[in-house]
Amino acid sequence: MSTSDTEQIVAVSNLFRTFTTGTGKSRRTVQAVQDVSFSIPRGTCLAVVGESGSGKTTVARMLVGLESADSGSIVLNGREVSAGSSRRIRRQRSKDIQMVFQDPQGSLNRRLPVSSAVTEILQAHTDLDAAARREKCLSLFAEVGLEPEHAACYPDQLSGGQKQRVAIARALAAAPAVIVLDEAVSALDVTVQAQILALLERLRLEKQLTYLFITHDLAVARQVADTVMVMQLGSVVEQGTAAEVLDSPKHPYTRQLLDSAPRPGWVPRRRDTTGVTS
Amino acid sequence: MSAPALNRRNARRRRSGGAFSGPLARICLGWLALVALLAVLGPMITPFDATEGNIVDRYLPASAEHWLGTDQAGRDLFTRLAVGARSTILAALAVAGLTVLIGGTLALVAVWFGGRVDGAITRFLDFLFSFPNLLLAVLAVAVFGAGVETAVVALAIGFSPYTARVIRSVALRERNLAYVKSAELQGISGLVITFRHLLPNVKQQILTGASINFGYAMIDLAALSFLGFGVQPPDADWGLMVSSGQASLLAGYPQESIFAGTCIVLTVAALGYLGEQLGGRRAAGRA
């Protein structure tokens, strides 16, 4: 991927973040993110893969402003946005970048009709009046494959896949250039997952969207990503095009991840690191 | 789209239907309605004055004129119960309302800001917890003087940690859900998110808590009046009536204490039962 002829819409360099947990004697600091750098050309998808505790979600949260970085820089759409996570900064940033979360259940307020998730965003970001917001909401629903009838439904009345479509419509409402998808298809059944992946792909092509796709599933990464970044314990161990990383992995950890992924003909193996003779 | 339509109907039924069904619940509701009616209309339907009596008419038994008889000062007991209902219920309502306001605000502020703010508020609540409510109220009375206003404020402060703790735990769970994070990401202000998203989701806990607090408040207010720290004679108040009925009790006329005491017990029990139903329905709705 040459960088000269494509605009880098996201450019992150030397990001660090530590967390402290506990108090007193049990106080510990954890290096959640360590010297992470990457960039994403406009209209492409970067998949960040890793296991729990790899720091992939923290990177996503820092990008959208839910978490602030200890040091490092984040350039979004040509603007430096790294410092802080105040409300004003988030508001500014939310026009460039939006997020879709993993849990379809928690993504929506169960006491409000699902359309309010979208109209709330429109109210925050546009000057549209109530009727125009409704109009826009229905057109966003149509874009993500929902029917107008769904607008009046409560979250309990929709399936997991439909709820995730609403969450995608909400992310699109602010017309961002970048969408962060944090394990957005992980909680879905495989047939529904395939539909949502197809939807995301269509939207990306239609709207020239840029995705940062956080996933633990390498097969999903293979389907959606142009580039792949593998994280382990807060650090990037390998990054490159999807084909480079997933077809001919260089780092042993990437190889281990690939070996562990169930696929036709796969034989589950115990790791040597467990070091046990039975 | 018949499935969502059907679901919606079920959801509506769940929301409205069977709120307080069952004979006991209906009796409780009926009693509370009666008390409320007395509190509102009481003074209008009896010709007597609640505070002025004729000493000649003391200790009259129940009759067509004096429905429940009279007390040692010759005042009509029914009138005093009706007027007393008003002050007793208003004071208890004030305690319940103020408790929700103080406890709820503390809880939501703690949840929204989290971290150090949460820690400080939680510690402050623990500190309040360590005081018995009545002691707190008696202390307040000692400092600010006897009177129903002091008693109400002191009890509300004493009750607020219980309410705050419940609301905090529910709101905290909600705070961490993705939809709240998502709204936060848009730069929507914490106040708006709290009112639009957090508050409606803790409404049920607030209502249940308030109805139970209301009952406790009645008992504690009655106790304070009984001790002479709350409502002052000759005003009518149920707790005060139990206390002023003591002398009559010894003289062989127990009506005043018994009637007032029964009113307190029945009202508290009815509220407690209904509050429990409310909480139970909530739990069933979650499952």
Add this chain to the structure above:
Amino acid sequence: MLTLENVGLVIGSGSSAKTLLEDINLQVGPGESLGLVGESGSGKSMTLRSILRTLPGGSVPSGSVRFRDREIPSLSREELRRFRAADVSMISQNPMAALNPVLRVERFLIEGIQAAKPRTSAAEARQTALGLLADVGIHDPERCLRSYPHQLSGGMLQRVVIAGSVARGSSLLLADEPTTALDVTTQSDVVAILNEARTEAGMAMIFVAHDLDLAAAACQRIAVMNKGRIVEAGPAGEVLGSPRHEYTQMLVASKPSLTRRTPLRPIPGEAAE
């Protein structure tokens, strides 16, 4: 060892009656493993609950569930308790649920061993427990025994639960998505260990999973469920390699490939899930 014949399950009555299971026929013998694959709501967990007789209230089961020569639906309360305690082990998605959070791991294992062999002394049982933990790939069994559940990772806990099923000498293992909450590298470990334990102890296993590939790797035979029915069953390799039923074909096609980027075709009627 375990045979299910024409098992059905209906919840509700009259016009609101809903069929959860219909015409389920399964068989597992000693040392055999059967994978039950399906999406959420397909009835795979309900099938397990039919075997354990832990059905939701208001549901009406039908058909026959036979373990050895006993009919599970007609067991008395006491017989059912003994069946659940001695013959079956359950491994769930959340291993925390199987362990008492305030007791050390050793209590869990020692109790299990003593329940199976009442004459064992505590010291002997402890020795056996150490061996079992080593078998399930825990490096420092001594330390693990002395730990409380919250001090162990999900993968470690799942191993402890597996060791527990071996310790109790159960002959039937019901595993309900045992690796769904685990990382992929840990999942691979746990599945391998589960299979070793099963073959060595000669247990029969039913492995519930939503991932066809995972079930195929963990089990000899596979049954694919959809909407309360078994739509296809057979040897794992055959079902995965040449699925006959339309639904199985869709499952196989929906699973993203690890080795190539498959064109994600838009599925007609996207929102109609």
